[in-house]
Amino acid sequence: MTEVSGVPVGRRNLLSDRRRAFLGIAGIGVALLMVIALDGIFAGTMREVTSYIDSSEADVFVSQRGVRTMHMSSSSLPLDAVEQIGRLPSVRWADPVLYDSGALMASEERVLTYLIGYVPGQPGGPPSLVAGAAPGPGEIVLDERAAESLLLGVGGRVETLGRSWRVSGLTTGMTNIVNSVSYLRFDDFARARDVEGMASYVLVGASGAPDELAGRIESATGFTAQSRERFSAEERGRVEDMSVELMQIMTFAAFLIGLAVIGLTLHAETLARLREIGVMKALGAGPRRLGFVVLSQAAWTVGIALALAVVFALGLGWVLGRMAATIPLVVEASSVLEAAAGAALLGAVGAVSPLIKVSRVDPAAVFRR
Amino acid sequence: MKDLAIKAEGLEKVFGEGDVRVAAVRGVDLEVRHGEVVLIMGPSGSGKTTLLSMLGAMLRPTSGRISVDGVDLTALPESKLPDLRARRFGFVFQDFNLLSALTALENVEFARNLAGSTGRAARARAEELLRGFGLGERLSFRPDKLSGGEKQRVAIARALANKPAVILADEPTANLDSKIGHEIARLLRRAATEDGRAVVVVSHDERLKDIADRVLWLEDGEFRSMSDMATDPVCGMAVERERAPHYRHDGQTYFFCSAPCREEFAAAPDRFAASAGSGPGGSVSRPPGAEVSGSRHLR
C-alpha cells in the first residue's frame, strides 16, 4: 500500500468545496437515514410487539390449536387444560392467562390496550412494578405511559371491559405505538368477559428443553404449543409479513435516491477535476493511485454520510423515545450493517463512471490550453 | 563535457490520416546535457508542445527514439512510464497546474509520494524546498490564496522534489510580471547550474534567452538554424531571412514579415532600428561557448 499512501488527495478533493461536500454527504446521508429509520421503526415495533412474550417467565406457551400468534389473534382453551398439562413430565408449572384487546377510558381520554388476566403470584403478570402493587379484586395494573396519557396515577379509576377498575400499580416498557398492556386478575377478567372456564393461553415452565416439551404437549393434548423463542419469532413473522412489501418499496426508493446523489457528487467532482487528474498523470501518478483517489473520495463520502445517518438516527430514536407520541425507533446493529452494505454498494456503483473517465484522461492534455 | 541527459533522434509525430494527416514534429534531433538550459522558441502551432510532450514521455512519437539518462523511453511499456515521469522528470506549466485542494506543502509532498517517499521524510523535503524558495510563510496556503509568482515557485519546487534528471518547462513565465518572471528564470538557471539538471524550456519570452545556454527555433515541426532567422523590427515576428523583404539602413540589413512592415520601417528607420537586434539571429550577449543553432533536418 505504500504505492498509494501519502497526501490524502481524495479526501482533500472531497472537502475542498465545503458546500458541495455538505450537500453531497447530506444527500446520501438522508437516503441512508431513511433506510435506517425504516428498519428502526420496524425493529422498534417488533420489540414492543413481543415485549410481553420476551419478558415472560414461561418457557412454553400453549394456545388453541392452529393459533401460533398473539396480537391480532384469538385463542381459547378449556381451563382444565392447565391441569392436563401440569401432569405431563418436565412441566415445572402451568398457569392460565386470559388475553384480549380492549380500551382504557378515563378523563375523556382513550388508550388502546392488550388486557392480560393472570393469577397474581403466578407468572404471566407484569415483569416489574415501578409503583404500587399487583392487582387485587377489582383492580388493574397499567403501563406508566398509558397511565400518563389517561392522567392517572396509582389509586385512580379507569374503565374497561364495561366496568370501572382501581389502578393498583404501574409497570413499564409495555406501551407501543398501537397499544399498551394492562393486567387484571384472572378471575376478574373471566367474569367481566363472561368466559369462565376458559383460558386464552397456558404458560408453562419447563425443567428440560422447551422445544421438546412443546412437542410433547402438542401430542398429548392436541393444542398448539411453542417455546417462548418460537412464539416470539412467530409473532415477529406476523408483523414482518404484514409490512415486508411496503418496506421493500421504500428501501428501493431510498437506494435510487442515494444513487442519484452519489452520481451527482462523484461524477460531477471527477469531471470538475479532470484537468487535475491529467496533471497528476503527467507528474507520474499511475492508474492505481488515481483509482485510489477516486475510490477514497467515494469511500469518504459514503463513510461520513453513513456515520451521520447513524448518529442522526440514534438521536432521533432518543428524541422520539422521550416524546409522548410513540414512534418506536430502535437502531439495531443489523440495520446499520445493512445500511453500510448499501452505502458501500452506492459508493462502488458511483465510482465506476468516474474511474472510467479517469482512465481515459490524456496526460499530454495538460500542455494544451 | 557533462553527460548527456536527453538524446532524441529522428523524432516524428503525425496526427490523423489521409486528408487530415498532420505532421506536428518532423525528424527532430536534440541533445541536452546535464547542467544545460535549452530554450526552444517558435511560433504557435510549431510543434513545441508536441515535442515537449514526447520528451516528457506523455506522447509516443510516431517514429524516432528518445533516451533519458540512457533509458530508452520509446522502448518502455506504458505501465512503466508513470514511474519514470515521477522520478526522472520535473514539469513546470504555464498555468502552474497545482492541485487546488492541496496546500503548497502538500502539492510538493505529493510529488514525493509519487516517487515512493511518504510520511515525515516526504514532508521534510517538501518543506526544505519551499523554504529555499522563500515560501516558508506560505506552506499551508492553498493555491487560490497564492500569487502567480508564489504559485510558480511552488510548481518549480514540485518539479525539483524528486531530484529529476530533466526539467521540462512550458511557458513558465507567461502569466507572470517582469520582476517575478526574472526570478523564475533565475530559479531555472540555478536548477541547471547548481543541481546539474537538464532544463528544457519552451517559451515565447525573450528574457529567457538570458539564462539559456542554447536557443533553438522550432517552426513547422522542424528546428531551423537561428542564423537563418531574423526578427521584424516593426511587428516583432520571426521571419526567414531567405524569403523576407529586407531593407538596408545604416550598414545593417533588416528583415520584415511583409511589405507594409518594411514601408513603415522605411518611413522612420531610426525609431525602429533602436529596438532591433533582439530575436532569433539578432545580436544578443550570450555566455561564451553557447551555440546559436540547433541541428536541422536535411530535406
Add this chain to the structure above:
Amino acid sequence: MDRRRLLTSVFGVGAAVALILLLQGLWSGFREQISAYEDNVGADLFVGEAGTRNFFGVPSVLPIDTAATVRAIALVERAEPVAVRFAVLDLHDRKVSTFLVGSVAGEMGGPWELVEGRAVRRDDEAVVDQSLADQHGIELGEDLEVMGERFRVVGVSGGTRSWMAGFVFTSHRAVERLLSMPGTTSFVLVRTPEPRAVAEAIRTRTGLTVLTPTELGDNDRELLARIMEGPLYLILLIVFVAGTLIVALTVYSGVVERIREYGIAKAMGARRRRLLRIVLGQTLIVGALGATAGYLMFLGASRLVVALRPQMWVKMSSSGALAVAAATALMALLAAVVPTRRVAGLDPASVYRG
C-alpha cells in the same frame, strides 16, 4: 446546464417525488379501505357493546339475543348478528392476517360481491377475499385451515379487504365455535328507514352503543391515523429533505462550474437580485422537471404495485397531487439557499485573478 447532471438530478428528484406520491397514495388507499366493510355491507346502523368505537381494534361482545331485542324495536326492518375477529392464518409458511366474519347464512353481514362461487350455507364452509385467494393461490373447493379447523372454500369475494387483512366469511356458528364464545356476537347490523330515531330508541332500550357506518369508519380512520401517521410523516419528511438536497446539489454544481461567468456578470454590474433570480429560476426548473418525472414514475410504480399486490390500494386525490406540487416548489425554494449564497458572496474582482 450539463445534460448528464440534469438527467441524474431529475431522476433523483423524480424518485423522491414518486415515493412521496406513492406513500400518499397508499395512505389514502388505506384510509378508504379501512371502512370497506361498514361502507358496503348494507347496514344503516351498527349496535355494539357499550363504549365501542371501532369496528377493528377493540372487540365488542354482545349476547346473541341482542339481535332479537333490537328486531323488536319499531321501524327496524332487519337486525342480524355478526361475529368478527382478527385471525392469523398460516398459509405456506407465511403469517397472513385475516379478519373473520361470521354471519347468519342468507342474512346481512356476509360478502356483498361474489366474484366466484357462492355464499356460505354450512358451518364448515368459507368465502375468501379475492386478494387473499390470488396472493396465496387459494382455489374454490380447497380446504382452508382456520384456527385448527378446516373449512371448504366455496366462494371468492371482491372488495372485502381492510386494515391490512383480507376477510374470511363463514357462518356465525362457526365463529362462535372458533372463538369458544357460544351465544355471543360482536355487532348487530340494523337496516331501517329512520336511522336517527331508531338509534336513539336502541340506546334507550338497551344501553348499548349505536353507530352509523360513517361514524364507525371515521373512528377506524382515526385509529389508523394514530398508529401510522407518526412514522409516515417521519419518512415523508426524510424523503422531502432528500429531494431538496438533490436539487440544491445540482444547481450548486452548475453554479460552481460557471462561477467565472457569474463573476464576470457581477463585475459588469449585474445586480445581486438578478443573479439570485437566475439561480432561483434554475432550482425551479430542476424542481419542476423532477416533479414531472416523479409523477410519471409514480404512475408506473403504482400500476406495478397494484398489479403485483392487489391488496394495496393506491388512491390519488387532486388535493394530494396539489400538496405534492406545493412540496416540490418548497423543495426548490429551499434548495436555492446554498447556491445563492455562493453567488451572493462572489467577489467580482476574482474574475481578474490568474
